[in-house]
Amino acid sequence: MSGEPFIKVENVHFLYNAESSNPIAALKGINLEIQKGEYLVIIGHNGSGKTTLAKHFNALLLPTKGDVWVKGMNTKDRSLVRDIRQTVGMVFQIPDNQIVATIVEEDVAFGPENLGVPPDEIRRRVDWALEVVGMLSYRNRAPHLLSAGQKQRVAIAGVMAMKPECIVLDESTAYLDPVGRKEVLDVVKKLNKEEGITVLCCLHILSLARRYGTRIIALKDGKLVFDGLPEEIDERKFKEIYGEEAEKVEII
Ligand code: ADP
Numbered sequence: 001m002s003g004e005p006f007i008k009v010e011n012v013h014f015l016y017n018a019e020s021s022n023p024i025a026a027l028k029g030i031n032l033e034i035q036k037g038e039y040l041v042i043i044g045h046n047g048s049g050k051t052t053l054a055k056h057f058n059a060l061l062l063p064t065k066g067d068v069w070v071k072g073m074n075t076k077d078r079s080l081v082r083d084i085r086q087t088v089g090m091v092f093q094i095p096d097n098q099i100v101a102t103i104v105e106e107d108v109a110f111g112p113e114n115l116g117v118p119p120d121e122i123r124r125r126v127d128w129a130l131e132v133v134g135m136l137s138y139r140n141r142a143p144h145l146l147s148a149g150q151k152q153r154v155a156i157a158g159v160m161a162m163k164p165e166c167i168v169l170d171e172s173t174a175y176l177d178p179v180g181r182k183e184v185l186d187v188v189k190k191l192n193k194e195e196g197i198t199v200l201c202c203l204h205i206l207s208l209a210r211r212y213g214t215r216i217i218a219l220k221d222g223k224l225v226f227d228g229l230p231e232e233i234d235e236r237k238f239k240e241i242y243g244e245e246a247e248k249v250e251i252i
Contacts, residue, residue, distance in 0.1 A: 005033035012066035028222040041213035048219040050202040058088040089164035129157035149180025166198035
């Protein structure tokens with residue numbers, strides 16, 4: 001075992017439209033070390049940089065300045081992008097955008113097929129992934145007929161079938177009602193606790209961040225303004241961090 005963190009973010013700055021006359025600084029010097037097995041929740045108001053940071057964890061975005069390492073692999077190294085994306089899977093906000101097939105199990109098989117996994121191994125992975133998200137009995141259904149929470153669980157199964165060590169959820173529950181949201185967050189918690197999957201989850205609801213995370217970081221205007229345990233960030237601390245902007249983040 002080397003002592004290196006699972007993910008290391010070192011002095012990361014990110015500019016949108018870097019080459020233009022008015023670039024937007026979305027991340028301003030982020031430093032972060034994430035250990036294997038953590039359930040890290042990223043909170044912050046709209047525009048604080050959560051999505052931008054999340055996209056750095058699997059090389060969807062590359063730092064304008066600074067570095068991100070995933071298991072020692074620098075995300076700027078183009079030859080490692082495939083390995084990095086296989087290690088860190090991404091679940092997006094809107095499941096409809098991720099569902100590609102007309103039958104649930106074919107959808108889940110899509111990722112491993114693309115990776116060139118042999119058919120019998122794909123079958124095992126699909127069964128396992130659907131079981132783990134509680135959707136095995138829906139395997140022959142049409143995804144577009146499922147509820148939003150069920151679709152999101154199928155999308156998570158699709159990512160899990162690629163056997164990542166870590167999943168990133170970018171506000172993947174923002175479009176769900178409270179029941180669907182709980183359904184998805186409970187599945188993700190189970191993956192973290194029972195399968196040892198490292199979870200990095202952007203959420204904008206403090207109470208959920210505290211309930212599900214093992215660690216919380218807070219972003220404000222592209223900077224890291226809090227990094228600690230869920231019990232260390234109560235409503236008062238939260239208001240202290242965000243001041244007037246606290247109202248832009250849901251607390252309950
Ligand atoms: P969050 O996920 O916390 O809402 P984002 O990472 O989406 O925050 O946004 C951080 C900042 O970057 C905001 O000022 C936002 O307007 C800007 N931004 C995000 N995406 C783009 C983009 N594609 N082009 C230009 N600016 C962007």
